[in-house]
Amino acid sequence: NDRAQSEYVVRVPADSPAMQMNVTATFTVLESWPYTECQYFDVFPFRGVWPQDWWYDEILFQAGDGRWKAMNTVRPSILAGDKDLSTITNGGFFALYSSDRGNMVMLTKNFDPPLPVEYCICGNYIDYHMTEQFHGPDGKPAPPPKGFKATMQYDLALWGNKKTSRKQLMEMGEKSIKAGKLVLPPR
Numbered sequence: 001n002d003r004a005q006s007e008y009v010v011r012v013p014a015d016s017p018a019m020q021m022n023v024t025a026t027f028t029v030l031e032s033w034p035y036t037e038c039q040y041f042d043v044f045p046f047r048g049v050w051p052q053d054w055w056y057d058e059i060l061f062q063a064g065d066g067r068w069k070a071m072n073t074v075r076p077s078i079l080a081g082d083k084d085l086s087t088i089t090n091g092g093f094f095a096l097y098s099s100d101r102g103n104m105v106m107l108t109k110n111f112d113p114p115l116p117v118e119y120c121i122c123g124n125y126i127d128y129h130m131t132e133q134f135h136g137p138d139g140k141p142a143p144p145p146k147g148f149k150a151t152m153q154y155d156l157a158l159w160g161n162k163k164t165s166r167k168q169l170m171e172m173g174e175k176s177i178k179a180g181k182l183v184l185p186p187r
Contacts, residue, residue: 003031004038017184018102020157027132029148036141037131040117040152056096056104059128060166061085061119062173063092070166073121080166087116087133091152093173094119096128097166102158105169105184107176110153155182 007026027038054073061081062068069081073096090111097103108130111117118131132150136142144150155176160168175183 001031004029004033016157017186018157018159020155020182020184022153022155022182024151024153026149026151029144029146031146032143033148034143035134036143037118037133038150039129039131054096055099055101058097058166059121060095060097060169060173061088061092062094062170062177063088064090064177068170068173071121086120087118089116090114091117091177092119093176094128095169095173097169098160098162098164100162103160103164103169104156105159105172105182106154106156107173107182108152108154109180110151112151115150157182157184159184 005026005028007028009024011022013020013022025040027040056073058079059071059073060068061071063085067082067085069083069085070079071077072079091108094106094108095103108117111132115135116133118133119129120131121128132152134142134144134148172183172185
């Protein structure tokens, strides 16, 4: 209803060692946004809505401050790492793995303003998504005002195969977070 606008600028680099997209997303409140959050994207790598049909058994969450966790996608349970990690500020590295179809690796970055973001497997079991959380001056959840604008970027790629390990992905995540761009090993 012309209340808000989402804009995505997608670039596909020709020199990437894997299929990759670099995205800049902008969310602007034109008239009003009555919600305390906005879902920036859904990553739909799945062939069905049931986790047992997904090509990925695990997901890795990695924050810029060194916290991480690995989670089972079929039976949502924490396998290792920080069990409380779900909200990250200023971006992080994420991976859905391991599959011979390629592993989905993603770096989120350059949030303006740097709001807290919840990363999760959707409760409806159809996607993996990121929800930016809005707060009022008192720090409590509140809808953003008219004219509010938020931007962020993410790099998303298909890389690796069934033999790709969590350790390899964590090393890639550390390098990517430090470099501010998705760092993929050469072909």
